[in-house]
Amino acid sequence: MMELTQKQWVRHAVTHPVEGFEDMRWKKAGSLKIALIVIVLLFFGQIAYGRLYGFQFYISYDKTFNIVPYIVRSFVLFGAWVIGNWSVCTLLDGEGTLRNICVYSAYALIPYVVQLYLNVILSHFLIRDEYVFMQIIELIGVGWTAILLFSAIKSVHQYSFKKTVLAVVLTLAAMFIMLFLLVLFMSLIQQIFIFISTVYTELSYRAKV
Template sequence: MSLIKEIKYSLHVAVRPFDGYWDLKYENKGRLRVALLVLLGVTVTMILKRQYAGYVVNDNYPLSLNSINELKYIILPFLLWCISNWSLTTLMDGEGKFRDILIATGYAMLPLILINIPNILLSNVITLRESSFYYLFDSIGVIWFVWLLFIGTKTVHQYSVIKTISTMLLTLVVMGIVIFLGLLFFSLIQQIISFVYTLYQEITLRK
């Protein structure tokens, strides 16, 4: 299957998720490169949105934005979700492999691109009174993404509806725990480095 056909199939997944995710899982139609391409597309459109959305809806100061710094708000949560979901579902009899979770999550993010691009253009021509349409389309994109993520998680792991919902909520909890432990770890490392440096200074001064 060519890359163009694979990208077209990702649109099919977005419109007909039940059939699409089933084929991704059991007909091997899912491609990791397409999922990563969607992730790249979301990253680019999010950066464009922060920089070029109309002033009516844009609270950011474009000249102060760091595009590289913006990556942590998209790529890190994506990876953290996939790792946390894989870790959790391994203990909950989930059938999905880590690659399956990456693909399912990546394909689920496609609506964010489909909504962001026209929304950026719309934001530059609307007035303050019409800004509600911008936020409405933004909400539709997020709901569409969550819906696809739900179906993808359910299909990949072959869970019931209740178990899928509980797994997604627990995944968010695991993400929070990982972030907390990560911050704790870096704080501890920083304190150790500071202690070693202070000790080194004292030894040097005594000489």
């Protein structure tokens, strides 16, 4: 079987959606460092897409910059996907490790990340009548990533087509549950903080009186 560098494995996995991840699995290839770089690029790509998009295509009405939504759309969603898939596929006798799920899923996101940056750049050169070209690029990037992600899960766990579909559906359900619980937890923390702040303010006021 082929001997490739880590960078060459990235290109092989992205350009060969059917056998790319399968080859990676058998050669035990894949770099956690490169996977992290992809997620960081996704984070900055989301920011660029939301803040630097050409004004003729998108106008941001946000007066202040809030980094939290971009963290959620990149690091949090990706982490929820990896943990959710690992949890679900552990019950479904999947063979993938947490590390491999993370690496393969990050590699699968590369077309989506590329289209983010490409469309941001094109938004400053194209006119509104040429927006269809940007839509095509976005469609290709999202569709390509969806195919790669499905192939990655199928290969890393050695599932059949039907079982992979089931795993993806259950993973999305697990993500929804985790994010819902995270929102509840953050809301609880906020309420506790408000309560403590109120008590402190009241005690400080009484102490001065």
